Amino acid sequence: MIIMIITTLCSSRKDSVQGRPGAKTCPAGPPPPAWLRPRPSPEDHMRKRAAVAVTALTLVLGGCEPPAAADLILTGGKIAIVDDDFSIYETLVVRDGTVLAVGDASLADDYSAPTTIDLDGRLVVPGFNDTHTHISGNARRYINLGGTESIAEIQDLIRAKIKEMGEGEWITGYGWSEDELAEGRRPLRADLDKAGPNNPVILTRAGGHSGVANSLALSLAGIDRSTPQPEGGVIEYDEAGELNGVIRERQGMVGRLVPDATPEELRETHVQVLRDQLALGITSVIQAGQNPGGFRRWESIYEEFGHELPRAVVQIRWSSADRLAQFGRMSGDGDDRFRVGAIKVLVDGGFTGPAAYTIEPYRGMGEYRGMLNVPEDELRSLIMEANALGWQLGFHAIGDAAIQLTVDAMVDALDASPREDHRHYLNHFTVTPPVETLELMAEYDIAISQQPNFTYTLEGRYAANLDGERLAHNNPLKIPMDYGIFMAISSDILPIGPMVGLYAAVTRKGMSGEVYGPDERLTIEEAIRGYTRNAAWLTFEEDTKGTLEPGMLADMVVLSEDLLTIDPERIMGVEVDMTIVGGQVLYERR
Structure with a gap:
């Protein structure tokens, strides 16, 4: 009876890395890397059960080893490790900043960690690696225009920033897109003049390839109707031949005047x-x-x-x-x-x-x-x-x-x-x-x-x-x-x-x-x-990095x-x- 109980206990904890080569059974310690272990055949499993039965008395006397140490366990969810087969597991174990093991729900019993996260069925994927970003620090005078939904909202943000910075101070911003604005068009010089006539304002479109400036900013930059078109860029005019405030590709003609942030x-x-x-x-x-x-x-x-x-x-x-x-x-x-x-x-x-x-x-x-x-x-x-x-x-x-x-x-x-x-x-x-x-x-x-x-x-x-x-x-x-x-x-x-x-x-x-x-x-x-x-x-x-396979x-x-x-x-x-x-x-x- 003792042998049957222990055999059942130990054999029920096999295959902790399902779908990958190798298996883990009690009382073994931490597994070697999964890719170094051969896939067990049915005969291997039979031999393993026999070995457990033969050594059952030893196990009774000495007991199973305690769970192996880990730093973090995530379990009870759907873990997509994004390997060649896009394999899905229920449990993932972390030690020393890397993935130690992945497997079914029983894998969590093989390890002890100070933190265990119950995923409650949620999906886990490898962290997103964004291979093209533009991240920077900004000055107090800067307005984040990402997600703005109207020119009126942009004008309100300009007014609020002027109240913070004071009259006469440069105001800059980044991230507007006419495709997301209710008016369905770009903000223009006249729109910025209404919000801040006494502050130079230059706002760059999302993507960084064009910007719009108000009248004061254009004047300080020395840009008027007689300014020649810059090489590699365009100064825009309205139907009346007046500056509309938009400069494409060379908005630095104005932006160069903005004081540096500390x-x-x-x-x-x-x-x-x-x-x-x-x-x-x-x-x-x-x-x-x-x-x-x-x-x-x-x-x-x-x-x-x-x-x-x-x-x-x-x-x-x-x-x-x-x-x-x-x-x-x-x-x-x-x-x-x-x-x-x-x-x-x-x-x-x-x-x-x-x-x-x-x-x-x-x-x-x-x-x-x-x-x-x-x-x-x-x-x-x-x-x-x-x-x-x-x-x-x-x-x-x-x-x-x-x-x-x-x-x-x-x-x-x-x-x-x-x-x-x-x-x-x-x-x-x-x-x-x-x-x-x-x-x-x-x-x-x-x-x-x-x-x-x-x-x-x-x-x-x-x-x-x-x-x-x-x-x-x-x-x-x-x-x-x-x-x-x-x-x-x-x-x-x-x-x-x-x-x-x-x-x-x-x-x-x-x-x-x-x-x-x-x-x-x-x-x-x-x-x-x-x-x-x-x-x-x-x-x-x-x-x-990029997958959640063991060792990553x-x-x-x-x-x-x-x-x-x-x-x-x-x-x-x-x-x-x-x-x-x-x-x-x-x-x-x-």
């Missing part, structure tokens, strides 16, 4: 913005371009606050080989909390201008095709040089002409200085390039960081300026995958956070409900992979609803209940 202001707000990412389920970010001084500011923040923040990879803006030599770092330098990313190269303009460089003219704009931000010969030279130096390269390339030019230049550079594992990539990839370019990208392993949320939030811009297949396949998802091009998914800024991107990736809907290129839709599993596992590959970290960093998100089964129309309403980085709960929704 280092204390920048640091405090920068840390808070990074913490805010945790509420979105973001456990890693790629910051899209800093000069060496900006990189060092990020580095100092992570030296002090790194274990309270998402992991960060910071791209470096290209200046020259000499400047980069003085910088003294290379892509990949750092640790799993903070490291150097790719060189950031801004090839063309944005789509809100529009200024993205396209092969065919924009709809209704004559022969206008956008513009390059860097002359072609300079672009080719810097790509050749940076690739030869061993840097990873990340390009802002939106229009199909910009994509084609950049890929051709990369091919030449890689032919001249072959790299076995360069992982160069394009950000945005809005207008699908020719087949020949797609084939070269696949052949030379040139990847993409794509923003499906743009299909939703920039629908109005695309519908106004593109037509036919260019419109239907804006921000393509399936086409690059079908050609074998590696693709991660990211946010950029419209808005930051994964839920809009996941929604747009699986529905291909714009804000109006119109579907664009239904054959570009991803499954929800493909979309989640793009935000997690594929994103980690883009920073050479696929062996340490314990970065994960607990969600309020099951993304894998709910109606896709509900995706944008899914909340992040908890964000865990390195096994530490850094955010919990109250």
Whole structure:
């Protein structure tokens, strides 16, 4: 009887990592890594039961070993580890910041941890790795315009900031989008004049490719009807020939006059913005371009606050080989909390201008095709040089002409200085390039960081300026995958956070409900992979993060609803209940 009881007890705790090689039975201690254990056959299980029976008296005398030590246990839910098979488990165990084991509900009995989280059926996925963000600190004079719903609301925010700062002080802001404003248009000079005639005001559109200034700001910048058009940008006028306040691509003509924030202001707000990412389920970010001084500011923040923040990879803006030599770092330098990313190269303009460089003219704009931000010969030279130096390269390339030019230049550079594992990539990839370019990208392993949320939030811009297949396949998802091009998914800024991107990736809907290129839709599993596992590959970290397999960093998100089964129309309403980085709960929704 004693033997039967103990045999039943021990054999009932086998297969704690179901669906993966190996099994764990009492009284064994902590298992070796799952991938080192052979899958047991039925005969193995029979031998194991026999062995337990033979040693039953020893077990009675000595007792089973106590549960193995762990730091955190999550159990009672649906844990998608995003491995090759998109396997689902009920329990996950964390020790020393990494995933120790995954398995069924009985796995929780094998371990003892100071914290056990009852998931109550909720879904857990790896933390979202956002591979294209623009995060910064801001001054007191700054207004966050993200999510504003009307010009009237923007005017109220300007008035409130003037009351705080005082008359005559510069007021800045970022994040408005006419596609989200009730008036269905951009704020103009006259709108800003009504809210703050005695304060210079400059407000930058979400995406950073245009801004609007009031009359006082334009006057202080010396901009009037006689000002020549800036190279690479546009000063807009209304039908009467007067300045309407909008400057495309060169709003720095006004912004350069805004007083710098104090280092204390920048640091405090920068840390808070990074913490805010945790509420979105973001456990890693790629910051899209800093000069060496900006990189060092990020580095100092992570030296002090790194274990309270998402992991960060910071791209470096290209200046020259000499400047980069003085910088003294290379892509990949750092640790799993903070490291150097790719060189950031801004090839063309944005789509809100529009200024993205396209092969065919924009709809209704004559022969206008956008513009390059860097002359072609300079672009080719810097790509050749940076690739030869061993840097990873990340390009802002939106229009199909910009994509084609950049890929051709990369091919030449890689032919001249072959790299076995360069992982160069394009950000945005809005207008699908020719087949020949797609084939070269696949052949030379040139990847993409794509923003499906743009299909939703920039629908109005695309519908106004593109037509036919260019419109239907804006921000393509399936086409690059079908050609074998590696693709991660990211946010950029419209808005930051994964839920809009996941929604747009699986529905291909714009804000109006119109579907664009239904054959570009991803499954929800493909979309989640793009935000997690594929994103980690883009920073050479696929062996340490991006999945919840044993041995990987314990970065994960607990969600309020099951993304894998709910109606896709509900995706944008899914909340992040908890964000865990390195096994530490850094955010919990109250």
